[in-house]
Amino acid sequence: MTSIRRIQAVFIKDYRDFLKNAYMLSTGVIPLFFAFIFNQGEGVQSEAAFMPIVLSMVMVGSFIQAGVIAEEKEKNTLRGLLLSPLNTAEIFIGKSLLSAVLSVIMIAAVIFIGEIPMPDQIFLVAAAILISLVIFISIGTILGLISRTVMETSVIGIPVLFIFGVGDIFQTMIESERVIQVMGYLPDQQFGHLLMQLREGQSVGEPFLVLSLWAVVSIIVTIFIFKKRRFD
Amino acid sequence: MMKEIIEVSNVYKDFDGKRALDDLSFSIQTGETFGFLGPSGSGKTTTIKLLTAQEGYQSGSIQVFGKPAEDLKNPKQMKRIGVLTDNTGLYERLTVNANLKLFCKLYGVSYKRIGEVLDEVGLKGEESKVVSKLSKGMRQRVTLARTILHKPELLFLDEPTSALDPVSTERIHRILRTLNEEGTTVFLTTHDMYEAERICDRVAFLNKGTIQLQGPPRELRVRHSDSSITLLLKDGREQLVGNDHAGAERIQEVIAHQQLASVHSNEPTLGDIFARVTGKELL
Numbered sequence: 001m002t003s004i005r006r007i008q009a010v011f012i013k014d015y016r017d018f019l020k021n022a023y024m025l026s027t028g029v030i031p032l033f034f035a036f037i038f039n040q041g042e043g044v045q046s047e048a049a050f051m052p053i054v055l056s057m058v059m060v061g062s063f064i065q066a067g068v069i070a071e072e073k074e075k076n077t078l079r080g081l082l083l084s085p086l087n088t089a090e091i092f093i094g095k096s097l098l099s100a101v102l103s104v105i106m107i108a109a110v111i112f113i114g115e116i117p118m119p120d121q122i123f124l125v126a127a128a129i130l131i132s133l134v135i136f137i138s139i140g141t142i143l144g145l146i147s148r149t150v151m152e153t154s155v156i157g158i159p160v161l162f163i164f165g166v167g168d169i170f171q172t173m174i175e176s177e178r179v180i181q182v183m184g185y186l187p188d189q190q191f192g193h194l195l196m197q198l199r200e201g202q203s204v205g206e207p208f209l210v211l212s213l214w215a216v217v218s219i220i221v222t223i224f225i226f227k228k229r230r231f232d
Numbered sequence: 233m234m235k236e237i238i239e240v241s242n243v244y245k246d247f248d249g250k251r252a253l254d255d256l257s258f259s260i261q262t263g264e265t266f267g268f269l270g271p272s273g274s275g276k277t278t279t280i281k282l283l284t285a286q287e288g289y290q291s292g293s294i295q296v297f298g299k300p301a302e303d304l305k306n307p308k309q310m311k312r313i314g315v316l317t318d319n320t321g322l323y324e325r326l327t328v329n330a331n332l333k334l335f336c337k338l339y340g341v342s343y344k345r346i347g348e349v350l351d352e353v354g355l356k357g358e359e360s361k362v363v364s365k366l367s368k369g370m371r372q373r374v375t376l377a378r379t380i381l382h383k384p385e386l387l388f389l390d391e392p393t394s395a396l397d398p399v400s401t402e403r404i405h406r407i408l409r410t411l412n413e414e415g416t417t418v419f420l421t422t423h424d425m426y427e428a429e430r431i432c433d434r435v436a437f438l439n440k441g442t443i444q445l446q447g448p449p450r451e452l453r454v455r456h457s458d459s460s461i462t463l464l465l466k467d468g469r470e471q472l473v474g475n476d477h478a479g480a481e482r483i484q485e486v487i488a489h490q491q492l493a494s495v496h497s498n499e500p501t502l503g504d505i506f507a508r509v510t511g512k513e514l515l
């Protein structure tokens with residue numbers, strides 16, 4: 001039986017802790033700067049316009065999540081949670097809630113500050129953001145589980161940031177068509193396609209399907225790694 | 233009412249082909265304080281991990297509360313135990329109160345318990361302190377408070393006083409004795425023989441993953457005593473006499489000459505016995 005009370009308790013604890021954590025707080029606001037820098041008014045009509053949103057998901061969804069998980073391991077507090085009546089689902093949901101809430105706030109802020117031209121289909125956009133958040137938070141959880149310390153997450157996290165967050169920047173440097181094609185299926189790219197196609201009134205079945213697949217696979221991998229590494 | 237709360241039979245545990253527990257068997261009665269005494273690397277922490285279902289094992293059987301240890305993964309069963317490992321952490325940026333509140337919620341315990349447990353561990357009035365500002369001994373008591381918040385029937389403590397100063401150690405011992413008097417069964421590991429002797433009803437000597445000797449500390453000492461007696465004379469000399477007729481005569485003689493300062497029985501310490509049985513020092 002999943003208990004809202006226990007999930008809420010973990011969330012409140014994480015929130016209190018976050019407010020006193022300078023490293024996390026500073027990581028959390030980075031996307032705002034990017035939104036400022038990238039704000040080119042009505043100018044940007046390509047998918048690059050959505051980059052600050054993806055960056056929010058990576059910095060807050062993945063990085064903060066990774067830090068929050070790695071710290072529980074580094075400070076030996078995860079064991080206390082594991083030996084409490086929390087079940088696996090409650091630990092996952094409870095430990096993801098802070099980065100999820102912060103991501104949503106940050107995405108809203110970034111859209112506002114960056115004046116990002118969003119499609120009008122609000123529910124589809126919300127669904128796309130939620131599915132993508134599942135993916136990025138799962139990636140963050142995996143990063144946190146395989147790192148021994150919070151500092152290690154930022155080291156292991158850099159390649160992740162480049163591949164999943166700002167992959168389009170690399171695309172100009174890559175020669176091989178094949179690689180570019182494969183990279184097109186990465187969640188950040190799919191998220192961009194999805195919003196772009198929505199804006200242009202095209203069908204969005206394929207990017208939704210690809211994103212959903214990413215979400216399912218990343219959850220499975222997260223659970224697998226969790227079962228293996230939780231008591232390390 | 234004596235019944236087995238923990239029953240371990242013929243357990244083998246390997247880590248990547250290296251044996252950590254080797255045919256381990258023992259049992260603990262409800263209401264006991266049981267001490268696992270062994271040098272570093274003997275398998276104490278591993279045993280606690282197995283008993284609390286944090287690790288699996290290759291063969292044998294472990295019963296806790298009359299059910300396989302695996303059942304502790306069920307949150308209902310989990311609530312019946314408290315576990316304090318050698319590196320149980322607290323949330324350092326948060327206050328004592330915030331740390332304990334989290335676990336009140338997780339265990340479904342009223343916040344009223346916070347005052348009670350802090351009182352029990354002698355930290356009343358410290359609830360608004362941030363954990364990172366506490367001394368090591370205070371932190372360990374907060375951890376203990378957190379561990380007993382939900383009144384577990386069975387408490388696992390992995391070296392609860394290692395690296396603590398004598399005053400903090402004494403405090404923890406008092407708390408553990410009180411808990412035990414109130415009915416909590418305590419399983420604790422230590423490599424401190426005095427600790428084992430002072431608070432344990434029964435101890436087991438663990439060496440290389442197997443139990444070499446077990447029993448009540450007092451009984452072990454009597455059993456391994458060579459029965460000799462040391463006489464301390466007023467002039468500062470010591471005399472060793474046997475626990476026999478000749479010894480009795482000698483004692484009488486010394487008393488008659490008003491030379492006797494004191495009489496000491498030569499029971500070995502648990503450390504001596506451990507060294508004798510395993511050929512190893514405890515530390």
Ligand SMILES: Nc1ncnc2c1ncn2[C@@H]1O[C@H](COP(=O)(O)OP(=O)(O)OP(=O)(O)O)[C@@H](O)[C@H]1O
Pocket residue numbers: 247248251252270271272273274275276277278279318423
């Ligand atoms: N996760 C692990 N992987 C590999 N080997 C391990 C692991 N945990 C313990 N061991 C090995 O098992 C043996 C027993 O270790 P354990 O931690 O149980 O000893 P201990 O009695 O608790 O020692 P200490 O007093 O130092 O805490 C050691 O040889 C140790 O190296």
Ligand SMILES: [Mg+2]
Pocket residue numbers: 276277278318390
């Ligand atoms: Mg140990």
